[in-house]
Amino acid sequence: MPTVKLSEIATGAPKKVSKEAAETAMKKILDELDELQNLLYAEHKHSLLVVLQGMDAAGKDGAIRDVFGQLNPMGVKVQPFKAPTERETDHDFLWRIHLHAPPKGVIQVFNRSHYEDVLVQRVHKWVDEKTIRKRMDAINDFEKLLTVHNNTHILKFYLHVSQKEQAQRLEERTKDPRKMWKYNEKDLAEAKLYKTYWKAYEDVFKHCGKVPWHIIPADDNWFKEFLIAKTVRDTLKSLKMKYPRLPEAKK
Amino acid sequence: MPTVKLSEIATGAPKKVSKEAAETAMKKILDELDELQNLLYAEHKHSLLVVLQGMDAAGKDGAIRDVFGQLNPMGVKVQPFKAPTERETDHDFLWRIHLHAPPKGVIQVFNRSHYEDVLVQRVHKWVDEKTIRKRMDAINDFEKLLTVHNNTHILKFYLHVSQKEQAQRLEERTKDPRKMWKYNEKDLAEAKLYKTYWKAYEDVFKHCGKVPWHIIPADDNWFKEFLIAKTVRDTLKSLKMKYPRLPEAKK
Numbered sequence: 001m002p003t004v005k006l007s008e009i010a011t012g013a014p015k016k017v018s019k020e021a022a023e024t025a026m027k028k029i030l031d032e033l034d035e036l037q038n039l040l041y042a043e044h045k046h047s048l049l050v051v052l053q054g055m056d057a058a059g060k061d062g063a064i065r066d067v068f069g070q071l072n073p074m075g076v077k078v079q080p081f082k083a084p085t086e087r088e089t090d091h092d093f094l095w096r097i098h099l100h101a102p103p104k105g106v107i108q109v110f111n112r113s114h115y116e117d118v119l120v121q122r123v124h125k126w127v128d129e130k131t132i133r134k135r136m137d138a139i140n141d142f143e144k145l146l147t148v149h150n151n152t153h154i155l156k157f158y159l160h161v162s163q164k165e166q167a168q169r170l171e172e173r174t175k176d177p178r179k180m181w182k183y184n185e186k187d188l189a190e191a192k193l194y195k196t197y198w199k200a201y202e203d204v205f206k207h208c209g210k211v212p213w214h215i216i217p218a219d220d221n222w223f224k225e226f227l228i229a230k231t232v233r234d235t236l237k238s239l240k241m242k243y244p245r246l247p248e249a250k251k
Numbered sequence: 252m253p254t255v256k257l258s259e260i261a262t263g264a265p266k267k268v269s270k271e272a273a274e275t276a277m278k279k280i281l282d283e284l285d286e287l288q289n290l291l292y293a294e295h296k297h298s299l300l301v302v303l304q305g306m307d308a309a310g311k312d313g314a315i316r317d318v319f320g321q322l323n324p325m326g327v328k329v330q331p332f333k334a335p336t337e338r339e340t341d342h343d344f345l346w347r348i349h350l351h352a353p354p355k356g357v358i359q360v361f362n363r364s365h366y367e368d369v370l371v372q373r374v375h376k377w378v379d380e381k382t383i384r385k386r387m388d389a390i391n392d393f394e395k396l397l398t399v400h401n402n403t404h405i406l407k408f409y410l411h412v413s414q415k416e417q418a419q420r421l422e423e424r425t426k427d428p429r430k431m432w433k434y435n436e437k438d439l440a441e442a443k444l445y446k447t448y449w450k451a452y453e454d455v456f457k458h459c460g461k462v463p464w465h466i467i468p469a470d471d472n473w474f475k476e477f478l479i480a481k482t483v484r485d486t487l488k489s490l491k492m493k494y495p496r497l498p499e500a501k502k
Contacts, residue, residue, distance in 0.1 A: 090354035092400035098349045103341035134399055141392035148385055149343035 001209030006198040009215055011162040013223035022226040029229045030070055036236040040105055041075040043241045046151045047102035050109045050232065053119075054159030055197055056187040057169035059218050060111050063159070066225045067232065068109055077102070080111040093117045093135065094142050101146055114139055118204060123196045136207045143211050153235055154211045157228055158201060159218035163194050252460030257449040260466055262413040264474035273477040280480045281321055287487040291356055292326040294492045297402045298353035301360045301483065304370075305410030306448055307438040308420035310469050311362050314410070317476045318483065319360055328353070331362040344368045344386065345393050352397055365390055369455060374447045387458045394462050404486055405462045408479055409452060410469035414445050 013019075040046060050068075052060045068076050079100040088096040094114055102108035118135050121127050127135075146152035161169075170191060173183040190197075205213050214231055218224040264270075291297060301319075303311045319327050330351045339347045345365055353359035369386050372378050378386075397403035412420075421442060424434040441448075456464050465482055469475040 087354070090356075091352060092396055092403075094396060094400070095349060095352060098346060101342060101346060103338070105341075138392075138396050138400060141389075141396065145343055145345060145389050145392065149345070149389060152343075 001205050001212050004202050004205045004213075004215065006160065006202060006215075009160060009217070011160050011165065011217050011219045013217060013220040017223065019220075019222050022222055026222075026226050026229060029226070029233050030067075032233050033067075033229060033236070034071060036233065036241075037071045037075055037107060039241045039243060040107065040236060040239075041072070042105075042243050044105040044244075046153060046239050046241070047104050048107045048232070048236065049102050049146065049152050049154045050107065051113045051115070051154065051156040052109065052111055052159065053113060053115050053157065053201075054218060055161060055166060055194060056184075056190055057166050057173075058159035058161040059169075059221055059224055060159060062221055063157075063225055063228050064109055064111060066221075067229045068107070071107070075105060076107045076109070078109045078111060081113055081116060092138075094138060098142070101150070102152060104150065114142070115204060115208070118208075119197065119200050122200050123193055133207075136204070139208050140210055143208075147211065153239070155231060155235055156211060156213045157231075158205075158213050158215050159224060160215050161218045163191070165219040166191055166194070252456050252463050255453050255456045255464075255466065257411065257453060257466075260411060260468070262411050262416065262468050262470040264468060264471040268474065270471075270473050273473055277473075277477050277480060280477070280484050281318075283484050284318075284480060284487070285322060287484065287492075288322045288326055288358060290492045290494060291358065291487060291490075292323070293356075293494050295356040295495075297404060297490050297492070298355050299358045299483070299487065300353050300397065300403050300405045301358065302364045302366070302405065302407040303360065303362055303410065304364060304366050304408065304452075305469065306412060306417060306445060307435075307441055308417050308424075309410035309412040310472055310475055311410060313472055314408075314476055314479050315360055315362060317472075318480045319358070322358070326356060327358045327360070329360045329362060332364055332367060343389075345389060349393070352401070353403060355401065365393070366455060366459070369459075370448065370451050373451050374444055384458075387455070390459050391461055394459075398462070404490070406482060406486055407462060407464045408482075409456075409464050409466050410475060411466050412469045414442070416470040417442055417445070 013022075040048065052063060054060055064078055068078070077100075081096070084093075084096065097110075097114045100108060100110070118132050118139070122129075122132050143154055147154060170187055173179045205215075214227075216224050216227050264273075291299065303314060305311055315329055319329070328351075332347070335344075335347060348361075348365045351359060351361070369383050369390070373380075373383050394405055398405060421438055424430045456466075465478075467475050467478050
């Protein structure tokens with residue numbers, strides 16, 4: 001992946017895209033996604049892993065609800081990754097991740113992921129730089145394993161939100177009763193570290209970019225969701241899937 | 252690992268080792284193992300993965316019983332790998348293996364392993380040679396992951412049995428009521444393919460030898476078990492483990 005400077009990348013929707021046009025297109029895309037997901041499940045040949053990364057309040061939860069919420073949950077799973085449990089830290093950092101890798105036919109969404117082990121842990125210097133580099137190598141090997149040995153297509157999204165928009169969303173959590181459950185005083189301290197986070201993300205794009213990252217402007221939720229849905233649709237469409245026919249004997 | 256020709260490697264105990272001396276030494280080794288296992292569990296820093304491979308009737312089950320059977324089962328787990336289930340084949344071939352990787356403090360024994368995917372599947376040509384090579388690469392990455400990122404020490408044993416001894420043991424399964432439950436008519440057909448298996452094993456030693464293989468002469472069970480126990484003991488001893496002291500506050 002070419003070098004990325006996050007400070008030079010827009011966080012809002014481009015002016016040329018109107019909200020109305022995007023919302024109309026979105027309806028069609030969601031219908032197509034519904035059909036493509038069914039086909040993925042029926043064909044049972046590929047799987048899709050969607051990795052969602054971004055700072056607090058970047059809109060990961062909303063993206064999951066609005067893009068994947070209308071699909072058949074039989075074939076769509078969501079797994080959040082929070083601070084690892086004791087049982088998880090007794091294993092290598094990819095153990096709990098591998099466990100939730102998608103089986104054939106399934107769309108698996110990761111709300112945060114193995115990338116936290118080279119982001120939050122690096123920003124806070126909980127591990128040394130040498131270990132970070134080794135973890136990145138292990139992540140590349142792991143993504144290759146899923147891709148080569150189980151036909152898993154991996155889509156990695158970074159939700160790019162401005163510091164201003166993030167501050168506003170965190171503020172909302174202290175005022176809107178429907179959002180207070182998300183309030184965490186630690187988020188404010190984390191938000192202050194956004195420059196260090198951006199640098200860590202830029203390094204991830206560089207060293208773990210063989211499976212490319214999609215950088216999604218995330219200040220406008222409607223645009224963010226449109227772009228994610230479109231990318232998922234395009235990826236599934238490119239697989240040229242077919243419904244299996246009846247076995248020979250039944251023809 | 253240097254190139255190995257299995258046809259040139261002895262399958263029986265060397266003449267210079269007497270059964271009596273080995274059995275006396277074995278008693279001491281098993282006592283040491285018991286203490287070392289307790290220390291491994293208490294220190295909670297390393298883990299040990301023991302991979303047992305070998306043809307049918309090579310004595311894998313017996314090795315497990317006699318070497319690990321007297322240890323505390325709280326810290327010693329055994330996992331056999333048979334033909335994969337449908338749920339398992341819906342994932343990459345290492346998924347079911349990774350699930351059973353040892354947590355810190357634990358000795359995990361694999362009765363057969365991920366190596367079956369580059370052995371039985373290759374001998375029967377169920378997958379093409381290109382896939383076999385890619386699987387070997389993935390196995391090397393996987394073993395590196397466990398070693399580097401969870402302090403897992405991997406001991407790989409190949410139990411080397413002669414065709415004659417194997418034939419005799421398979422024959423016993425048709426006569427001894429205590430062994431009949433192991434009888435499987437397919438084993439006889441597999442045994443005929445021993446030259447192809449040996450070739451496949453030699454290739455595994457070559458391409459997946461970064462974590463070295465221990466080739467164990469397995470015609471004499473007492474010698475096989477002595478050698479495995481000794482290797483496990485030496486490995487655990489080399490870790491220079493220490494019982495944790497009381498936390499500062501309690502001193």
